Amino acid sequence: MNDARMDDVPRIERLIAMAERLAAALEADIAALKAGRPREMKSLSPEIQRLCALYGREAQNFDIRIAKSAPLSLRQRFIAATAKFREVLMLHGRMLNRVKNASEGMIQAIAREVERMNQTSRVYGPKPGQAAKPAGAMIFNKVI
Secondary structure (H helix, E strand, O other), X not given: OOHHHHHHHHHHHHHHHHHHHHHHHHHHHHHHXXXXXXXXXXXXXXXXXXXXXXXXXXXXXXXXXXXHHOOHHHHHHHHHHHHHHHHHHHHHHHHHHHHHHHHHHHHHHHHHHHHHHHOOOOOOOOOOOOOOOOOOHHHHOOOO
16 A cells, blocks of 8 residues: 555544444434434534534545545445445435424414414404404424
């Protein structure tokens, strides 16, 4: 091995370790979402947020030629770790999207029911009053 490839081995090892750690955090998030406890998601911690930013910078500056010149066993570990990370990331995204759609649907259903219950009854007379516009689902959304 030449000197350039020897310097790249720790970099690949670092990327593998970060990808494995992020995949483990995302798997914990998926388990928390399935259990109905989104507040227990690991990806919300500042440490994992910093790790995501660091991984993003490392991956952005990573050249594929570095991986191609790595020893076979290291290259296989790198490919396996990144494939698993991608798979878990896709599943995590789908889970978050499902939870978001379900919670938004519940908020909208609650808002519609509150609007229905608070509707004024029709008054018969020469000039019926102008009904106030409903505030909508935004009032019931605690996130915003």
